[in-house]
Amino acid sequence: MDEVNFAVLGCGGIGRRTLEVSTDKEHLTPVAACDRNGAAVDHDGLDVDELLAATEGNIASDGGTAAASGSGTDSSGVKQTGENAGVAASVQADPTEEPIEEVIEASDDIDAVLIALPNFEHDFIPRVADRFAEAGYEGVLVDVLKRSRVIDMLDDRTDEFEAEGITFVCGAGATPGFLTGAAAIAAQSFVEVHEVEIWWGVGLKSGYEDNRGTVREDIAHLPEYDIDDAREMSDAEIEAVIDEYDGVIEFEDMEHADDVLLERAGICDAEDVTVGGILDVTSDEKPTTTTVRVTGTTFDGETGTNSFELDDATSMAANVNGPALGYLKAGVRRNRAGEYGVFGPADLMPGF
């Protein structure tokens, strides 16, 4: 595979950790990163260590999409707002009012763009894609979105992506990405799949500060809240919800895009997919083991359940960012072969 360079939109937990993981991957060079405060572009490759050191602890709870709610410095002493907040704290970055525009302007030389922004408005990521398409970007866009309904919005843009030469890979994080990929493999014993059960555990004590945007988005999956509530809640209100659950929140029947992504890949019907899990912000230990269970019938009439299990020692960050970069590389391969449009992670698996 040829060399791949990429940009990251958003420097919250996912964006920054993706930059970090990329330094361990072959053939991948990060050349741009931005958040709402600034943008860093270097076509020879960013200095990831410097960028991470400058921005550690420098991240807003909303991931940078909602309005600034504070005005001072956070507990680490790094400014979250105002001049040189966020990415702009890096010597490689410049403050800007139009960070995404800065990346778009540099995108002629960028193979892939990872959109690591929380998607509080459902059409936020699709609208970011529109901006790249309108600017004539020919390359790969990858997101790590979770919610099923966004896929339809992306599908509506298929013609536009195909016309421009964009390969959009959606839902490429841990779940849907990693775990639907595993489900696509696990389904291969069967000629008919009856049920896919995805169950995750996340222990997020020390990583909590770094992933507040993700926690906020998770709260929107609770039956009492929706995504608008979650976006508009203050940090204190989010904390109050977490306290109400004593820091351990169990989710059932989540609206996760695993269902529609497995259906579009021909693995099973969306309604046969269930997603749930437990988030524990009081411990770094996982409260439950992340598993994928695929139940089906073989061609010779036997029913069985194949399973995939992640070691409890593997963090959420490890399980989001490795797969995201893998799917990004897969997207670049497809793009270079002239395959454009919208792909789910399981679409990038062999055409099982």
Add this chain to the structure above:
Amino acid sequence: MDEVNFAVLGCGGIGRRTLEVSTDKEHLTPVAACDRNGAAVDHDGLDVDELLAATEGNIASDGGTAAASGSGTDSSGVKQTGENAGVAASVQADPTEEPIEEVIEASDDIDAVLIALPNFEHDFIPRVADRFAEAGYEGVLVDVLKRSRVIDMLDDRTDEFEAEGITFVCGAGATPGFLTGAAAIAAQSFVEVHEVEIWWGVGLKSGYEDNRGTVREDIAHLPEYDIDDAREMSDAEIEAVIDEYDGVIEFEDMEHADDVLLERAGICDAEDVTVGGILDVTSDEKPTTTTVRVTGTTFDGETGTNSFELDDATSMAANVNGPALGYLKAGVRRNRAGEYGVFGPADLMPGF
């Protein structure tokens, strides 16, 4: 994905079961099948039920590559040799001295060819590929080979395949194929993989007659035998070996291509892959659960083991043929996008 039609070379257990499984798969049409006695070609699609009914129990222990050693009929009363033995017993087939040639002659209209022949001479499958290449075939060749050393022989032909427009997918059965694909997924939590342990269980009592070629090939993996011994042994000698082990044979450190295929896909070093398993011809129950264990270190310094487990109810046949057809479809997709050369199953996964 567009429609895919395919041919099967060899109508032993793997070939016949692949035809059967394909009837449960969408967009796949079998249009040719052959063994050493005959060839059936129908570009509108073979009648799989008729072909299977006509050839059931009609299979030589050597899978059709060695010289005929018997002259009569087997216990099912279907002739294994002479006129109308094997595939020629089907009304759709004609007896021929040159079955592979018959398929090659029809191959202009064939998207993919599954080579389901035992590979007793190490260069047998590579030589079959040569014949297709020399005839100007542009399409996909898939094998389900197991041995590492064959991969090098195929790699030596990369230039030829690329010049002709051939996409060769090697080792696409249960192992290496299915289980290396699972290993490639399981590795995604890690930035460094230390060990991949592949362990299989096969219970092959009622399926034994149908898979004698596979059993014979397995015996070549025992330390006391090599592949030449296994090819030249009579059925009675094979039985004697099986009896010596009371029908339950454990294999360790097998020369399985899982190692080189995972290395070429960038997952780990070949020397970090171990393959073993237990074959039980006295029972249909699996003597041990088939598992893949991938141990590595995450970007944040944790060491863990992700695992993939196949339900004991899934037969060897189910786990060979579903993945083989999946990788075949993936190969066709790559071929249509203009990607030629030699691919392992894990190469067809997202470029993790």
